[in-house]
Amino acid sequence: MTLKEIAEILEAEVIADSDELDVLIKNACSADMMSAVLYYHTPDSLLITGLTQPHVIRTAEIAGIKSIVFVLDKKPGVETIELAKLKKIPILCTRFCMYTASGKLYEAGLPGCLFK
Amino acid sequence: MDLNINEIIEGSFQIIGGNFANAGEASMQMKSKLMEIGVHEAIVRRAAIATFEAEMNVIIYAAAGRLHYYISPDKITIKIDDMGPGIENIELAMQEGYSTAPDWVREMGWGAGMGLPNMKKNSDEFKIDSVVGEGTTIQMIINFS
Amino acid sequence: MRGAAMKLNKIVEDLSLEVKTGKNNLQGNVTGVYISDLLSDVMANSKEGNLWITLQTHLNIVAVAGLKNIAGIIIVGNRQLQEDVLQKAEAEKITVMSTPLPAFEVAGKLYQLLNQ
Numbered sequence: 520m521t522l523k524e525i526a527e528i529l530e531a532e533v534i535a536d537s538d539e540l541d542v543l544i545k546n547a548c549s550a551d552m553m554s555a556v557l558y559y560h561t562p563d564s565l566l567i568t569g570l571t572q573p574h575v576i577r578t579a580e581i582a583g584i585k586s587i588v589f590v591l592d593k594k595p596g597v598e599t600i601e602l603a604k605l606k607k608i609p610i611l612c613t614r615f616c617m618y619t620a621s622g623k624l625y626e627a628g629l630p631g632c633l634f635k
Numbered sequence: 636m637d638l639n640i641n642e643i644i645e646g647s648f649q650i651i652g653g654n655f656a657n658a659g660e661a662s663m664q665m666k667s668k669l670m671e672i673g674v675h676e677a678i679v680r681r682a683a684i685a686t687f688e689a690e691m692n693v694i695i696y697a698a699a700g701r702l703h704y705y706i707s708p709d710k711i712t713i714k715i716d717d718m719g720p721g722i723e724n725i726e727l728a729m730q731e732g733y734s735t736a737p738d739w740v741r742e743m744g745w746g747a748g749m750g751l752p753n754m755k756k757n758s759d760e761f762k763i764d765s766v767v768g769e770g771t772t773i774q775m776i777i778n779f780s
Numbered sequence: 781m782r783g784a785a786m787k788l789n790k791i792v793e794d795l796s797l798e799v800k801t802g803k804n805n806l807q808g809n810v811t812g813v814y815i816s817d818l819l820s821d822v823m824a825n826s827k828e829g830n831l832w833i834t835l836q837t838h839l840n841i842v843a844v845a846g847l848k849n850i851a852g853i854i855i856v857g858n859r860q861l862q863e864d865v866l867q868k869a870e871a872e873k874i875t876v877m878s879t880p881l882p883a884f885e886v887a888g889k890l891y892q893l894l895n896q
């Protein structure tokens with residue numbers, strides 16, 4: 520599924536360059552616990568989270584996460600946005616909660632991250 | 636693997652306890668270095684994840700610490716030592732889910748009790764030494780093949 | 781967060797959840813689902829009768845579930861619970877369930893179940 524399709528399903532506001540929306544996402548991980556993200560990561564994943572601090576971007580970068588969805592209309596601060604741009608990690612902001620965002624994407628055919 | 640390296644490459648970073656604003660910066664820079672010299676992405680990721688967890692523990696639990704890494708043609712050796720409270724029962728601390736992280740840390744998404752297990756899982760050699768009241772030293776080796 | 785009301789035991793059955801505590805309280809209705817690993821978030825945003833999906837296994841999940849009248853907690857990713865957490869949950873009549881599935885997939889399956 521492309522990031523563009525994901526953004527449409529989540530009616531999300533996109534913080535990224537438009538060419539980054541062609542990125543292919545293969546699976547998703549919904550979590551606020553960063554160690555879990557580091558544990559369950561698989562390449563080409565989408566992270567769906569309620570935390571918006573810069574260390575979330577660093578976690579994503581280190582785990583090889585392709586893009587991040589911030590739920591419940593949470594708006595990241597400038598530092599987070601700058602870091603995400605620098606690391607080329609597109610951000611989507613959705614008004615949906617983690618449950619609804621996950622449910623909609625799963626329904627549209629996106630699987631969860633596999634355990635390793 | 637053909638690495639773009641003919642001598643040992645080293646790097647060193649200070650880590651300051653409580654400094655969440657820069658959390659992960661040292662590990663990210665180490666990661667960039669490994670990518671730059673052409674280490675396979677999956678191996679870079681293991682090294683970065685293990686180092687990041689160790690860096691976070693210094694930030695969360697210690698007053699200050701240091702990350703030091705040495706890259707040789709066949710492996711990376713990562714050492715993180717801190718001036719902190721030390722760990723009384725290492726066996727317990729290594730258990731998945733065990734955490735003494737304070738509430739504010741848990742509200743930031745840390746304190747799952749998976750840091751030390753993550754380090755062990757992602758490294759080929761993992762050593763931890765700790766002295767209560769002095770500090771903790773972690774050494775990890777990740778082979779390139 | 782929304783969804784048609786459904787009995788907890790039907791969800792347990794359909795998702796093959798392992799019931800750890802509160803085995804006798806499965807008759808209640810679930811009013812919706814909330815996912816978060818952050819206790820303050822659940823305190824602020826979950827609703828009475830919600831199912832709470834989380835990786836969080838800290839002892840305080842029991843108190844939060846009690847205060848918010850949560851219908852049950854689903855611990856995902858095969859995370860193990862300490863004995864003191866289970867004992868407190870049993871004493872407070874909080875239903876705690878467990879699954880090897882990640883949060884994203886539990887959410888996806890519940891979303892389909894509750895919206896069918």
Ligand SMILES: Nc1ncnc2c1ncn2[C@@H]1O[C@H](COP(=O)(O)OP(=O)(O)O)[C@@H](O)[C@H]1O
Pocket residue numbers: 554688692693695696697717719720721722728729733734735736745746747748749750751752771
């Ligand atoms: N550098 C350190 N100094 C002191 N205590 C530590 C250090 N690293 C880990 N610990 C102890 O070990 C526990 C488990 O660590 P870890 O597996 O990283 O999980 P977490 O950080 O999520 O609690 C910590 O909660 C803490 O009590």
Ligand SMILES: [Mg+2]
Pocket residue numbers: 688691692746748749750751
């Ligand atoms: Mg840790």
